[in-house]
Amino acid sequence: MQQNTPTIEQLRARIDGIDDQIVALLNERSRVVLEVGRLKSGSNMDFHVPGRERQIYERLLNVNPGPFPNDALRSVYREIISASLSLESPMKVAFLGPKATFSHLATMQQFGLSAELVPLKSIPAVFEEVEKEKALYGVVPVENSTEGVISHTLDMFVDSGLKITAEILLEVHHDLLSRTGRLEDVKKVYSHVQPIAQCRQWLEDNLPGIPVVDVASTAVAAQIVSEDYSAAAIASELAATLYDLKVVRSRIEDQVNNFTRFLVVSRKGCERSGNDKTSVLFSVKDEPGILFRMLEPFAKRGINLSKIESRPFKKKAWEYIFFLDLFGHSSDPQVAEALEELRLCCQFLKILGSYPRSM
Numbered sequence: 001m002q003q004n005t006p007t008i009e010q011l012r013a014r015i016d017g018i019d020d021q022i023v024a025l026l027n028e029r030s031r032v033v034l035e036v037g038r039l040k041s042g043s044n045m046d047f048h049v050p051g052r053e054r055q056i057y058e059r060l061l062n063v064n065p066g067p068f069p070n071d072a073l074r075s076v077y078r079e080i081i082s083a084s085l086s087l088e089s090p091m092k093v094a095f096l097g098p099k100a101t102f103s104h105l106a107t108m109q110q111f112g113l114s115a116e117l118v119p120l121k122s123i124p125a126v127f128e129e130v131e132k133e134k135a136l137y138g139v140v141p142v143e144n145s146t147e148g149v150i151s152h153t154l155d156m157f158v159d160s161g162l163k164i165t166a167e168i169l170l171e172v173h174h175d176l177l178s179r180t181g182r183l184e185d186v187k188k189v190y191s192h193v194q195p196i197a198q199c200r201q202w203l204e205d206n207l208p209g210i211p212v213v214d215v216a217s218t219a220v221a222a223q224i225v226s227e228d229y230s231a232a233a234i235a236s237e238l239a240a241t242l243y244d245l246k247v248v249r250s251r252i253e254d255q256v257n258n259f260t261r262f263l264v265v266s267r268k269g270c271e272r273s274g275n276d277k278t279s280v281l282f283s284v285k286d287e288p289g290i291l292f293r294m295l296e297p298f299a300k301r302g303i304n305l306s307k308i309e310s311r312p313f314k315k316k317a318w319e320y321i322f323f324l325d326l327f328g329h330s331s332d333p334q335v336a337e338a339l340e341e342l343r344l345c346c347q348f349l350k351i352l353g354s355y356p357r358s359m
């Protein structure tokens with residue numbers, strides 16, 4: 001028995017052999033992706049197809065027998081696809097900056113490390129960059145599971161012609177960062193209002209009486225703290241790397257399961273992936289029973305709604321617009337019929353996009 005046990009050297013030689021095969025296969029895959037790219041450009045199709053990517057992830061996570069973990073498989077494939085796309089041309093993606101914000105993390109999670117990421121100062125600036133064709137995609141936050149919707153993003157869709165082509169769900173963790181890494185050195189805490197609200201209890205329990213200052217973003221907080229040894233920032237782990245800070249305490253958020261949802265916008269819509277969501281924006285006529293009638297087309301077809309949000313219509317006092325997310329693609333016959341029926345009780349209706357459901 002004993003003499004059959006392979007040595008570390010033998011096992012490492014096997015790993016080297018497997019790695020050679022992986023490299024050869026990655027190159028073979030890249031050549032096929034480039035071939036698909038040539039076919040697409042011949043027929044004027046988009047090179048990047050998020051729906052197809054979702055199908056790839058879904059299939060691989062289903063066939064993976066382990067022990068290689070599914071989360072890791074997803075990350076590996078995100079980079080494989082990101083690098084394959086960049087062989088054709090690097091994809092430019094604008095996001096709500098500065099660097100190291102949660103929008104930055106969400107953008108990296110969706111597009112991988114080979115995309116060219118451009119931080120911008122505001123949500124309107126992200127929309128404009130895409131509208132003016134300076135970026136192919138834009139990433140903006142739309143809601144947080146503990147703090148609710150980011151109304152600024154929803155309001156942008158009223159006038160913008162951009163389409164939603166993907167959603168990103170990011171699990172949000174907040175870390176306390178400082179130059180020294182020691183809790184006893186912290187005499188002031190900086191962060192954005194939302195993370196401050198999300199860590200309120202932790203701050204009271206661990207830093208009672210220490211002043212907390214809200215600034216424009218977690219990244220600005222990290223930047224201030226990088227020059228002040230007596231201050232700490234509530235920010236992401238990525239901010240620690242970018243601003244050369246130490247982690248005083250990690251995951252200080254009061255609520256576990258804290259997610260932020262981001263939307264990816266672009267100038268073109270997205271093909272059906274088979275597991276999609278559709279977002280619409282509309283304003284209804286002021287009539288009795290209208291709220292019932294606007295939901296009826298979906299209820300009677302068994303179409304699931306995942307969200308409904310109303311916002312004041314800024315162009316007319318006391319009128320409201322609704323944002324509705326439903327499961328299905330606008331090209332699904334049932335969804336298309338329901339939307340046509342909804343249109344009958346609307347002053348206006350705009351389909352903001354159909355896109356693959358986040359996984």
Ligand SMILES: C=C(O[C@@H]1C=C(C(=O)O)C=C[C@H]1O)C(=O)O
Binds near residue numbers: 056
């Ligand atoms: C190869 C394709 O083009 C792109 C690259 C993909 C990949 O690397 O697998 C998947 C979808 C597209 O974004 C395709 O559409 O099949």
